[in-house]
Amino acid sequence: MRKFIHILWGLIAVGCLLSFFGFIAIWNGWIGYMPDIKDLQNPISKYASQVYSSDGQVLGTWNLNRDNRICVDYDEISENLVKALIATEDERFYEHSGVDFVALGRAIVKRGLLRQTSAGGGSTITQQLAKQLYSEKAHNVLERLFQKPIEWVIAVKLERFYTKEEIIAMYLNYFDFLHNAVGIKTAANTYFGKEPKQLTLEEGALLVGLCKNPSYFNPVRFPERSKERRNVVLAQMVKCGYLSEAECSEAQQKDLNLSFRRLDHKNGLAPYFREFLRRYLMAEKPDRSNYFEWNKIQYVIDSTAWENDPLYGWCNKNTKKNGENYNIYTDGLKIYTTIDSRMQRYAEEAVYKHVAKYLQPEFFKENRRKANAPFSSALSQTEVKNIINRSMKQSDRYRAMKAEGASDAEIEKAFNTKTEMTVFTYHGDVDTIMTPMDSIRYYKMYLRAGFISMDTHSGAVKAYVGGIDYSHFQYDMVMLGRRQVGSTIKPFLYALSMENGMSPCDLAPNEQVTYGDWTPRNGSRSRYGEMVPLTWGLAQSNNWISAYLMSLTTPQEFLKILNRFGINTYGIFPSMALCLGPNEVSVAEMVSAYTSFANHGIHCSPMFVTKIEDNDGNVLAQFQPRLNEVISEESSYKMIEMLRAVVKSGTAGRLRYRYNIECDMGAKTGTTNRNSDAWFMGFTPALASGCWVGGEDRDIHFDSTAMGQGANMALPIWAYYMQKVFADRSLGYLPTDSFDIPKNFRPCGSVEDSFETENLEEVFE
Secondary structure, three states, X not given: OHHHHHHHHHHXXXXXXXXXXXXXXXXXXXXXXXXXXXXXXXXXXXXXXXXXXXXXXXXXXXXXXXXXXXXXXXXXXXHHHHHHHHHHHOOOOOOOOOOOHHHHHHXXXXXXXXXXXXXXXXXXXXXXXXXXXXXXXXXXXXXXXXXXXXXXXXXXXXXXXXXXXXXXXXXXXXXXXXXXXXXXXXXXXXXXXXXXXXOOHHHHHHHHHOOOOOOOOOOOOOHHHHHHHHHHHHHHHHHOOOOOHHHHHHHHOOOOOOOOOOXXXXXXXXXXHHHHHHHHHHOOOOOHHXXXXXXXXXXXXXXXXXXXXXXXXXXXXXXXXXXXXXXXXOEOOEEEEOOOHHHHHHHHHHHHHHXXXXXXXXXXXXXXXXXXXXXXXXXOHHHHHHHHXXXXXXXXXXXXXXXXXOOHXXXXXXXXXXXXXXXXXXXXXXXXXXXXXXXXXXXXXXXXXXXXXXXXXOOEEEEEEOOOOOOOOOOOOOOOOOEEOHHHHHHHHHHHHHHOOOOOOOEEEOOOOOEOOEOOOOOOOOOOOOEEEHHHHHXXXXXXXXXXXHHOOOHHHHHHHHHHOOOOOOOOOOOHHHHHOOOEEOHHHHHHHHHHHHOOOEEEOOEOEXXXXXXXXXEEEEOOOOEEEOXXXXXXXXXXXXXXHHHHHOOOOHHHHOOOOOOOOEEEEEEOHHXXXXXXXXXXXXXXXXXXXXXXXXXXXXXXXXXXXXXXXXXXXXXXXXXXXXXXXXXXXXXXXXXXXXXXXXXXXXXXXXXXXXXXXXXXO
């Protein structure tokens, strides 16, 4: 018996010795994986970056692999949530140093030896954190047994580096609560639309309940099961003395009351803006070899932005303390934008109201009996087929089949074989059966739009709508899309004329003249043969007057002033026809150019971000307006007078008589050949805003000029937006504001401008 006792004690001693040396080996990384000091001091390095509006709203996040974790400190977490977590996962949390030997012994005896499944686990919160941070998923029991002691050692090390409160915060910041809700901040936003500090007792208990198994206790799919688990957590809080029986009973009776909203980059406010800004910040220095031959202009635009705009490629122009470039997916940056969430919402509502509710039904109606629908009747069947085939080759499906080695015949067969698919409608996605080729044509039936609103004095972008629905139409028509601008280019020609000594009251011949081999046409013969004031010519968007002004200067001079206005002129051939706007321009370029008229001749480049902070609130960068003088103050005052007349008695007159907007404003409509592109630019003393509406291809448009002109297609969006902006007095934009023009200023010297008012319903461009 004594010999047996000696052997037993010997085995225990050997076991302790082996355990001691095993602990030392694990501690020093001789056995298994042990993170180095830097990793332990910065255990959660991958945080999502947050995009803020100018009024303090979170517009969205950028994250790596959907891991949209946003760090919050302990004092930003509800006390109820902390108590629920400790009561459920680790009731002796404040008493141990990473490993709870009481709970561990209980788990070994009851679960290991007695097979009691309800005995509870032995892992502390710190051990669970160590497992989440550093352990890969075990493929078998033996592998898991080897991971356990490593996690114990890591837990002890974590307790040495961090306070209990910091460990709680790290655990909740790291945990994946399902539905793309990684971390407690995102989880609180996703399930309840709240911040972690605002969570109630039962809400905190529900989220802690997910820590056991988020998929099994998913409150969206299994609300009853989730409620039962929540109530178990509440009962545990009673056992730990955090709740009274009465408080627990009251909380257990309550419904889940979810306010579920899955966070996704395609949802929420300003999705086009957030995607544009993501690409803008992460852009690399442009390399000509990375651009297609047909896209040289984009290379020029990007190269100019790289040199002149500190925001473009900011992440790749700046480095962290360790010498690495910033990464918006993992560095937890805070991006403070110029977007106003209220104005952004008004802009999105305006675009939807006009395009989805009015224009799209009318476009469907016009195309109902057209063989070429949605293309122009002027196209042949062969031309339509070529456009569709070109779109097919640009599709993801085509590229994927090509990459897999499919032949042209196989691809053509696949694209002409009916298949089940879900397609977009303004009433919600619809399941249907059609061929992929038909789906290409189907999506081309939908009109597109782009809208942007900027501060006239700083260029701060207040609203940015790149399209009608980001989930289905992701091409951005504000910064990326470039379309012919038509008559919206004319004010820049008139501005050049003002710079050359002319005035709004100077007279010009209203007649058709041939210039070399070019004879401009005009949509109206009103006052034909008369000498008319320039103000009248711009108000009526008269092409003959524009051609006359162009003949007084040179196309080269016109291109120079366009460039000073912020319009990219690369590759544009200098011709007389430029005065009618055949060149392609982005909506953002056009609106920023129009800021010059309201800003004393000073052009404002678009300003998207005011500052960038790191995860600790340190300011990494601040951004200032980028301004340049284009025309003199006197010329800007003259232009305001003429662009006011466009509203008073010209092509934008319906702003007054139909939409009842009575503010001080200037404006210009634009319509290109066959109504392919519809534009409207409008500015008040404080805001310059503009929009484009059209089809995906230039051959997709209204055949009717009454429907397809800029005054009908684009102007109402501006009107609806400004109505909402003026109605919201918290924004500070008042319809009574006036342009800052000296009282003694006379646009025509001693001569006052006078001209007849046209019948506005009959004036088309």
